[in-house]
Amino acid sequence: xxxxxxxxxxxxxxxxxxxxxxxxxxxxxxxxxxxxxxxxxxxxxxxxxxxxxxxxxxxxxxxxxxxxxxxxx
Numbered sequence: 001x002x003x004x005x006x007x008x009x010x011x012x013x014x015x016x017x018x019x020x021x022x023x024x025x026x027x028x029x030x031x032x033x034x035x036x037x038x039x040x041x042x043x044x045x046x047x048x049x050x051x052x053x054x055x056x057x058x059x060x061x062x063x064x065x066x067x068x069x070x071x072x073x
Contacts, residue, residue, distance in 0.1 A: 005058045012037055012062030026067055033063035 012033045019029035037059030041051050 004055065008037070008055045008058035009062035009065075012059035012064075013066050014062075016063040016066045020066070030063045030067055034060045037063070
C-alpha cells in the first residue's frame with residue numbers, strides 16, 4: 001500500500017478518535033472525519049493538487065475503523 005493511502009487512512013482514524021475523545025458521539029466523529037476527507041479532495045485541485053477519490057475512500061475507511069471501538073469500547 002502506498003504511503004499516501006496509509007496517511008489518509010491514519011488521518012481519518014485520528015480525526016474520528018480525537019473527536020470522540022472530546023465527547024463527540026461516534027457517528028458524529030465518523031461523519032466529521034469523512035467530511036474533512038471530502039473537503040480535502042474538493043480543495044486539492046484549487047491549490048495545485050489532484051482530486052483522488054481513492055484517497056477519500058481510504059480516509060473514510062480509516063474513520064470507519066474506529067467506529068466499533070468507539071461504539072462498544
